[in-house]
Amino acid sequence: ENSIFELRNTVTELEKRLSSVEDEGNEWKTRYETQVELNKQLERQINILQGRMELIRGNPADKLSIVRTFDQMPVGSLKEVLKQLEEEKKSLQNQLKDYELRLEQEAKAYHKATDERRMYLSEILQVRKMCNSVTFKIHYPFLIYQQHLLMPLGQSLLSVHLPNTLQKLLFKNFKS
Numbered sequence: 445e446n447s448i449f450e451l452r453n454t455v456t457e458l459e460k461r462l463s464s465v466e467d468e469g470n471e472w473k474t475r476y477e478t479q480v481e482l483n484k485q486l487e488r489q490i491n492i493l494q495g496r497m498e499l500i501r502g503n504p505a506d507k508l509s510i511v512r513t514f515d516q517m518p519v520g521s522l523k524e525v526l527k528q529l530e531e532e533k534k535s536l537q538n539q540l541k542d543y544e545l546r547l548e549q550e551a552k553a554y555h556k557a558t559d560e561r562r563m564y565l566s567e568i569l570q571v572r573k574m575c576n577s578v579t580f581k582i583h584y585p586f587l588i589y590q591q592h593l594l595m596p597l598g599q600s601l602l603s604v605h606l607p608n609t610l611q612k613l614l615f616k617n618f619k620s
Contacts, residue, residue: 448575451571451574451575452575454571455568455571455572455575458564458567458568458571459568461564462561462564462565462568472550472553472554472557475550476550476554479546479547479550482543483543486539486540486543489536493536
């Protein structure tokens with residue numbers, strides 16, 4: 445009786461842990477959605493920058509107009525534009541590295557949580573099987589004994605109307 449109680453408490457505790465891991469799953473879903481949104485923003489930035497590069501690399505006539513625009517700018521302004529472009533490039537590179545690192549960390553944490561969830565599910569299943577086995581071994585032999593005492597003389601246990609699967613389980617447990 446105590447071991448059954450302890451096993452049921454263990455099952456309850458494992459189910460609580462599982463629910464907490466599943467709650468974390470919602471957190472991971474939120475993080476995933478956030479990451480998808482950040483990826484979309486980065487894609488937009490990439491498209492904008494590619495557009496700028498196409499303008500610069502475009503047909504020769506466009507190149508000349510850009511060159512003329514830069515030729516007309518004072519040296520100080522050109523240095524400022526160059527400095528801004530270099531800062532933007534560094535910022536984008538750092539942002540990309542940061543996103544890659546975060547994505548890697550999130551993937552590791554997600555896989556860890558998934559593994560923990562699977563482990564808890566496995567443990568719960570094992571404990572439930574043990575509970576069922578212990579309950580079966582404790583209660584069913586007693587019920588069979590009671591039924592046997594209540595049976596009229598000459599009637600065997602096999603003639604009691606039990607489902608076939610239950611009869612197989614009962615006799616399997618008595619043999620072992």
